[in-house]
Amino acid sequence: MEGRDLVRSLKAVGSAGAAQGVRTVRAAWRRRRADAAGLPPRGTERARVPGPVRNVEPGPGGGVVRFARSELRIAVAVNGAVFWGWDGVGPEPSYALAGCPEPDPRASLEPDKDGGWRVVAERVTVVVSRHGAVEVLTPGGVSLRRELPPRWWEPVGGGGTSRWMQRSEVAADARFFGLGGRASGPRLRDGAYRLWNTDPGRAFGPGDDPLYITMPVQLVVADAATHLVFYDTSWDGTVTLREGEEGAGSGHDRAGTCELRMDGGPLRCWMMVGTPARVLHTWATLTGAPAVPPSWALGHHHSRRGFGGEQEVRRIVAGYQQHDLPLDAVHLDIDHLDAHEVFTVDEEQFPKLPVLAEDLRRDGIRLVSIIDPAVKAEAGNAVYGSGRAEDAFVRDASGQLVQGVLWPGESVYPDFTHARVRAWWGRMYEERLGQGFAGFWHGMNEPTSFTAFGESTLPRSARHALEGLGGDHREAHNVYALCMARAAYEGLRELAPEERPFICSRSGWAGLQRYGGTWSGDVATGWPGLRASLSLVMGLGLCGVPYSGPDVGGFHGSPSPELYLRWFQLGAYLPLFRTHTSLRAGRREPWEFGADVLAHARVVLVERRRLVPYFMTLAHLARRTGAPYVRPLWWGAPEDRALRGCEDAFLLGDCLLVAPVLDPGADRRAVQLPRGRWYDTVTEQAYEGPGQVLVDAPLSRIPVLARAGAVVPVRGDDGGLELEAWAPARGRTGGGLAVSDAGDGWAEPEIERYVTRWKGRRVVVERDGEDGMSEPPRPVRVRGLHGR
Secondary structure, three states, rough: OEEEEEEHHHHHHHHOOHHHHHHHHHHHHHHHHHHHOOOOOOOEEEOOOOEEEEEEEEHHHEEEEEEEEOOEEEEEEOOOEEEEEEEOOOOOOOOOOOOOOEOOOEEEEEOOOHHHHEEEEOOOEEEOOOOOOOEOOOOOOOOOEEOOOOEEEEEEEOOOOOOOEEEEEOOOOOOEEEEEEEOOOOOOOOOEEEEEEEEEEOOOOOOOOOOOOEEEEEEOOOOOEEEEEEEOOOOOEEEEEEEEEEOOHOOOEEEEEEEEOOOOOOOEEEEEOHHHHHHHHHHHHHHHHOOOOOHHHOOEEOOOOOOOHHHHHHHHHHHHHHHOOOOEEEEEHHOHHHHHHOOOOOOOOOOHHHHHHHHHOOOOOOEHHHEEEOEOOOOOOHHHHHHHHHHOEEEEOOOOOOOEEOOOEEEOOOOOOHHHHHHHHHHHHHHHHHOOOOEEEEOOOOOOOOOOOOOOOOOOOOOEEOOOOOOOOOHHHHHHHHHHHHHHHHHHHOOOOOOOOOOOEEOOOOOHHHHHEEEEEOOOHHHHHHHHHHHHHHHHHHOOOOOOOOEEEEOOOOOOOOHHHHHHHHHHHOEEEOOOOOOOOOOOOHHHHHHHHHHHHHHEEEEHHHHHHHHHHHHHHHHHHHHOEEEEEOOOOOHHHHOOOOOOOOEOOOOOOEEEOOOOOOEEEEEEEEEEEEEEOOOEEEEEEEEEEEEEEEOOOOEEEOOOOEEEEEEEEOOOOEEEEOOOOOOOOEEEEEEEOOOOOOOOOEEEEEEEEOOEEEEEOOOOOOEEEOOOOOOOEEEEOOOO
């Protein structure tokens, strides 16, 4: 081991540049020494299981079941969510929860057969066996998930941390989704998935795991019902999944299995049951309503590391204007900072940044700043001095500041798990607002510290406040970025109370949606990276984070014109639509790829701007219901197994079905349709589902289909909100919702409800209000009347 690390050290010095290479070597050895001194050695352990049941104590929503060597606290909440915690732990404190729901007073704890107990509630029944298995059933008695008795490994003699393992069984037909941002999804195949937020340090593709956002959140879809299960512990762990098989071995079903192994933390779990929409709504009531981005953030963003300076930014903006391409935001990467130091500006390259920001804003373009957590550890650095005075930085077990290495060099890291430190950091955004920035993207916040070998993060022995409870980086690591996002969000609410914050965080954890969204990170340029982009967005949406998107075109390398255009076309129908590249990837403006790509990209950008009212409607619905903007095709029909296996198309809200082209050379593609009639939004040809159809996908566009009867709010030629209605099938009705919110303030907009129906030989659209049906107050365009 020592020899391999020495070789890595020598390679690091050679590849990263002498100064930075030496720093990464020093940081790696420093991290190793810190953990050797600050972490308790793992000595002899003994295994423990709950043992036989001893007695019970009824309580609100359920009660406590005591076993020989543990006790299980179980409660059903008024929203139907089930909580259970071993060793008597309760739901709080928790970084994931926005609040703990009240227990359901109607739920009752009753004796069960064979000495077990059951909690009976309206939506679920929870059965606890006499040896500690926990089984959740539908009201009709169908088993959805069975958790076998857990097992702990405790240090002999006390002290240290107990590891634990929980095995679960699900129905043979069940399929797994979620676990945060996974490039190989959205459906999670058999294999092991690590729960440790990780900067891979390179461009990633579908085979890379883990990535920047991991969550112990599973969404499981089966014929009987959908359920979401959340193991509320932030420690490092591994989930091993194995799908079931119907009729396996002599005609018997083989259950699907999940094995969760955690290095520490409480063994506590939330589970919610129902349709996908009900499950995600319940999840949002637990972990917080998704933040609504300002309307400009639902347009097109352009970014590139290496803009160089103000003149290059102005050149790019002028290019968008000259080519008649809509643009809503420009992101500045670390090269706009003074020596890469956070909350600074390189005044040689950007001598009048506030003037640039104001000029862009007059053209409807916002400026967005990157924010990394690392602070250069150098006397004279104002942020470092202020943080030292505030005692804001992470320390080691001996009380010394923990130093890592990031872009500015030797750096220290704020402890965002302390409320006082979050408040201090939030105030720092006043400098950014003063420079004219309207939004912020958080990077390197896994947190990352460059090292020549070992993990590229802080020492696991680093100490954190953890809201006054105290602990180390093993517990704080996965929630570090979540707490950083909270610091920014709360600070911006104080500094700019009239505006909705725009925060996009590369890393995060359960509950990130309360403060903003995320992006893919450094996705590899290539067709596999394009496919991974869609997987990440869908998977994160099913974990409760609806606003996300990839680096269009991939982070490194040079995409072919075809790949760039197909990525651009997909990105236009994802919540965050942003082009971004690395320093070495070159320019990615649409006109750099030739006249044909430019013409097709213009159509894409114009359509995205036209659909911004629909995206804003989806954002407000996500806040109210927890439903993601981007949904798998099985969202409304999880019992349709053909849809359950479809991963190359998605629903955008209830109204649109998007079928991106994910393979080179394709000019047609198969699309799996949910039940009902669907119209091609360009040709208006009608298709009938359920079933698979073959549709045209020329280089100029990807297939987008509208549901019959849908009402889609769009931007009209005059900039106002219009209604695009699609004819329902004969004898049927349809409808849709619209939210008029063109700003970024906090006013609560009204949700307008519309109904479509046939009246004689014409389609009428009416508003469904408190006083009944009435004429729509907005222009209406009916489409699909001539579809075959």
